[in-house]
Amino acid sequence: MTFINQLANPTRFMALSSGLLPWIAGLSGILFIVGFYGAFFSAPADYQQGETIRIMYIHVPAAWLAMFFYSLMTISAIGALVWRHPLAEVAQKAAAPIGASFALICLLTGALWGRPMWGTYWVWDARLTSMLVLLLIYLAIMALWRTIDEPTQAGRAVSILTLVGFINIPIIKFSVDWWNTLHQPASVFRMNGPTIHPSMLWPLLVCAVAFSLFAVALHLVAMRTEIMRRRIRTLTILAADRAEQPGATPGMMARGPAE
Amino acid sequence: MSAFFALVKRDLALALRIGGGASFALVFFLMIVTLTPFAIGPDLNLLARIAPAILWIGAVLATLIGLDRLFQADAEDGTLDLIKASPLPLEGVVLAKCLAHWLTTGLPLALAAPLFGLLLAMEPAGMAAASASLLVGTPALTFIGAVGAALTAGIRRGGVLIAIMALPLMIPVLIFGVATCNAATGGTVPFATPFAILCALTLIFAVIGVIGAAAGLRQSD
Amino acid sequence: MNAAPPAPWQLICADLSCRRNERTLFAGLSFRVGAGQALALTGPNGVGKTSLLRILAGLLRPEGGTVALDPPEADLDLGHRSVLVGSRDPLKGALSVRELLAGWQAIVFGGGEDILDAALEAFDLMPLANVPCAYLSSGQRRRVSLARLLLASPLRCPVWLLDEPTNALDAGAREKLAAAVAMHRARGGLAIAATHDPLDWPELTMLDLGAHNAARARP
Numbered sequence: 001m002t003f004i005n006q007l008a009n010p011t012r013f014m015a016l017s018s019g020l021l022p023w024i025a026g027l028s029g030i031l032f033i034v035g036f037y038g039a040f041f042s043a044p045a046d047y048q049q050g051e052t053i054r055i056m057y058i059h060v061p062a063a064w065l066a067m068f069f070y071s072l073m074t075i076s077a078i079g080a081l082v083w084r085h086p087l088a089e090v091a092q093k094a095a096a097p098i099g100a101s102f103a104l105i106c107l108l109t110g111a112l113w114g115r116p117m118w119g120t121y122w123v124w125d126a127r128l129t130s131m132l133v134l135l136l137i138y139l140a141i142m143a144l145w146r147t148i149d150e151p152t153q154a155g156r157a158v159s160i161l162t163l164v165g166f167i168n169i170p171i172i173k174f175s176v177d178w179w180n181t182l183h184q185p186a187s188v189f190r191m192n193g194p195t196i197h198p199s200m201l202w203p204l205l206v207c208a209v210a211f212s213l214f215a216v217a218l219h220l221v222a223m224r225t226e227i228m229r230r231r232i233r234t235l236t237i238l239a240a241d242r243a244e245q246p247g248a249t250p251g252m253m254a255r256g257p258a259e
Numbered sequence: 260m261s262a263f264f265a266l267v268k269r270d271l272a273l274a275l276r277i278g279g280g281a282s283f284a285l286v287f288f289l290m291i292v293t294l295t296p297f298a299i300g301p302d303l304n305l306l307a308r309i310a311p312a313i314l315w316i317g318a319v320l321a322t323l324i325g326l327d328r329l330f331q332a333d334a335e336d337g338t339l340d341l342i343k344a345s346p347l348p349l350e351g352v353v354l355a356k357c358l359a360h361w362l363t364t365g366l367p368l369a370l371a372a373p374l375f376g377l378l379l380a381m382e383p384a385g386m387a388a389a390s391a392s393l394l395v396g397t398p399a400l401t402f403i404g405a406v407g408a409a410l411t412a413g414i415r416r417g418g419v420l421i422a423i424m425a426l427p428l429m430i431p432v433l434i435f436g437v438a439t440c441n442a443a444t445g446g447t448v449p450f451a452t453p454f455a456i457l458c459a460l461t462l463i464f465a466v467i468g469v470i471g472a473a474a475g476l477r478q479s480d
Numbered sequence: 481m482n483a484a485p486p487a488p489w490q491l492i493c494a495d496l497s498c499r500r501n502e503r504t505l506f507a508g509l510s511f512r513v514g515a516g517q518a519l520a521l522t523g524p525n526g527v528g529k530t531s532l533l534r535i536l537a538g539l540l541r542p543e544g545g546t547v548a549l550d551p552p553e554a555d556l557d558l559g560h561r562s563v564l565v566g567s568r569d570p571l572k573g574a575l576s577v578r579e580l581l582a583g584w585q586a587i588v589f590g591g592g593e594d595i596l597d598a599a600l601e602a603f604d605l606m607p608l609a610n611v612p613c614a615y616l617s618s619g620q621r622r623r624v625s626l627a628r629l630l631l632a633s634p635l636r637c638p639v640w641l642l643d644e645p646t647n648a649l650d651a652g653a654r655e656k657l658a659a660a661v662a663m664h665r666a667r668g669g670l671a672i673a674a675t676h677d678p679l680d681w682p683e684l685t686m687l688d689l690g691a692h693n694a695a696r697a698r699p
Contacts, residue, residue: 261586262586262587262588265583265586265587266587269575269583269586269587272574272575272579273572273574273575276574276575277574278573278574279574333570335568336568336569336570336571336572337566337567337568337569337570338570338572340534340537340539340564340566340570341564341570341584341588341628342587342588343538343539343559344537344559344560344562344563344564344588345587345588346560346588346590347587
């Protein structure tokens with residue numbers, strides 16, 4: 001019965017999220033239209049970088065979301081470890097591939113942006129390198145998720161790894177910066193300069209909000225998928241148990257999916 | 260023949276499902292490529308020069324991922340005893356398992372090599388050569404590793420032992436793999452020379468590895 | 481399936497001896513098991529019951545002596561004419577029961593979907609067919625492990641070798657196993673089981689390896 005009790009909170013989440021999802025996705029779509037119009041038509045090209053500056057409108061939100069989702073995973077990890085909240089585990093698991101995807105988008109757009117600036121797709125710029133290390137940490141976390149089948153056990157293990165990673169991120173950031181200045185920075189170009197003209201700022205902010213809402217919608221879908229995956233797993237185990245005692249309590253099985 | 264493909268299919272399914280670790284080699288490869296510049300500095304000229312070496316050392320080490328479980332997982336739970344009763348000769352079993360291992364390690368490495376080459380400021384010609392050399396060279400690494408995996412199938416802590424046994428035998432592949440990359444971007448030897456030798460090494464190790472690993476599995480009891 | 485009476489063949493072991501880790505487990509062991517018969521190997525732990533089964537399955541080379549099927553079949557060695565169910569269950573947690581058995585069929589035994597279904601049915605595994613092996617109890621795992629006996633064609637693999645087959649099985653599953661063995665014997669197969677538990681199979685011949693060793697030790 002503990003399985004079914006654990007599903008109680010996720011059940012409320014399922015109802016709530018199914019109502020919220022279309023609104024979030026729709027709002028994100030509208031903001032994308034506005035933001036991309038601003039980014040690709042209304043905002044001026046940069047006097048130094050030309051049209052390539054428009055990559056910024058994807059690159060910067062992706063960078064911000066890659067970091068945001070790691071923070072979200074960290075908070076969820078605390079929730080999973082301290083309060084043993086099953087929804088926190090689900091939130092944490094669903095966040096990892098999304099955060100990793102945004103880190104990858106950030107790296108790829110960074111490389112595309114860098115090509116005309118540096119003459120090469122990749123230089124070991126401190127910011128990009130830190131993002132690459134963040135991607136590696138994401139991949140490690142996903143690898144651990146992929147290895148342990150039992151969700152609660154996997155959740156504990158990943159939570160600990162996530163927290164250790166979180167504590168390490170400032171240390172990594174500091175080390176990478178130090179390493180980069182030590183080898184005289186290859187980059188003469190800053191990702192976001194100290195000042196940015198309002199005509200560029202508003203599309204950037206709108207794009208950032210649109211990407212964030214899009215990411216939240218993705219996260220909700222991923223969480224719902226994960227909850228359903230766990231329910232199927234629970235039902236499969238119950239079915240295996242039931243096959244052992246043919247006469248015993250078919251009611252237990254019947255209650256499972258209705259919850 | 261159908262038994263052969265059934266075995267490949269089963270091993271691929273096991274690798275791709277939860278607990279399988281099909282993508283681990285690729286992630287490990289990326290990590291080695293990322294770590295090197297931290298150790299030697301972000302000088303793109305230097306990185307471009309040693310990129311073939313980094314990619315190949317990364318590939319050699321990444322091939323070891325999963326090798327320790329190649330036969331051990333089946334030996335532990337008794338599956339190997341069952342497979343030995345197959346009409347497929349044990350050499351065929353080894354070949355099937357090597358193919359499945361290569362499809363989840365060597366092949367992804369070869370395909371990802373150009374992308375990782377970008378991180379090391381490789382020229383396009385160098386990337387193509389790296390990809391081609393890994394494509395024909397990594398099967399040799401798997402075959403050599405399979406011998407080590409077969410000899411340690413019944414040993415609990417076989418993982419490190421495989422590395423110690425297999426790495427010295429992988430040196431020729433490393434030499435001609437890197438030489439192939441370097442020949443493509445200049446140098447005194449035409450590309451075809453080391454590339455042909457690399458192909459020959461893979462063919463030789465396919466024979467030695469398969470026969471050796473099958474012999475190793477036969478004596479394991 | 482041919483309806484002809486079981487061929488009058490037998491499994492002949494002559495003067496078998498086995499050494500493991502510098503210890504002689506048994507020596508001078510000779511016995512015959514004919515078509516339709518069943519043999520129970522008993523004796524204390526470490527007496528070599530498992531090793532004897534592995535010798536009969538062609539997985540282990542005996543120190544001395546011979547194992548042969550009479551009349552011999554030229555193109556198949558003993559390993560291909562027997563099915564060994566060892567003490568370990570060769571299950572893969574990520575595969576469903578049906579996938580696992582279908583894999584064994586494709587790799588080892590051959591045979592079609594109907595044989596697979598019959599094997600699942602015989603050990604009451606139909607409700608578990610789509611359950612991943614990771615979720616099975618130890619009794620269920622044992623039943624999946626035993627189901628391979630029925631995947632093998634009785635003509636090609638007449639020799640069933642069972643190592644502690646009743647381990648982890650409840651009364652119902654033991655009956656299923658006994659029924660499967662009885663059917664196999666009726667079709668002209670033979671079964672050899674190493675066991676600590678008494679088996680309630682009819683006309684069961686006993687071979688006590690411990691007693692055999694003790695008898696040889698006496699001058």
